[in-house]
């Protein structure tokens with residue numbers, strides 16, 4: 001993937017150059033590239049008051065940031081306590097089988113990334129899966145796999 005560094009410069013110009021702006025800068029970078037490429041970290045460090053180690057520290061500290069590309073849609077399986085008790089493990093297994101990937105991996109077409117996450121705050125609906133900002137609750141293995149069928153048959157939008 002080629003990185004348009006001019007785009008990075010625009011983000012920096014918009015968000016700011018001092019170290020307190022590291023998070024908004026990195027969030028904007030991730031939104032654009034779907035991850036934070038190391039090349040971008042180097043570019044930000046070269047053009048701002050932030051250092052490579054500060055930026056790398058932020059990216060590795062906050063779980064929202066990713067150093068490797070993610071799929072178009074992240075399928076998040078909640079593994080918080082309520083969802084764990086409600087069968088989150090089975091949902092992950094069903095989604096692994098449906099997508100043909102392991103937890104944490106991208107599908108080869110980069111359409112989906114399967115991910116386990118901590119409580120997403122909808123415990124009354126446990127067990128829960130989130131795709132983008134949509135919450136799917138009270139799931140079982142079958143219903144979890146069906147979410148992907150629905151996304152696939154709608155061409156990616158629901």
Ligand code: FES
Nearest residue numbers: 078080083119122
């Ligand atoms: S534990 Fe899954 S939503 Fe809270």
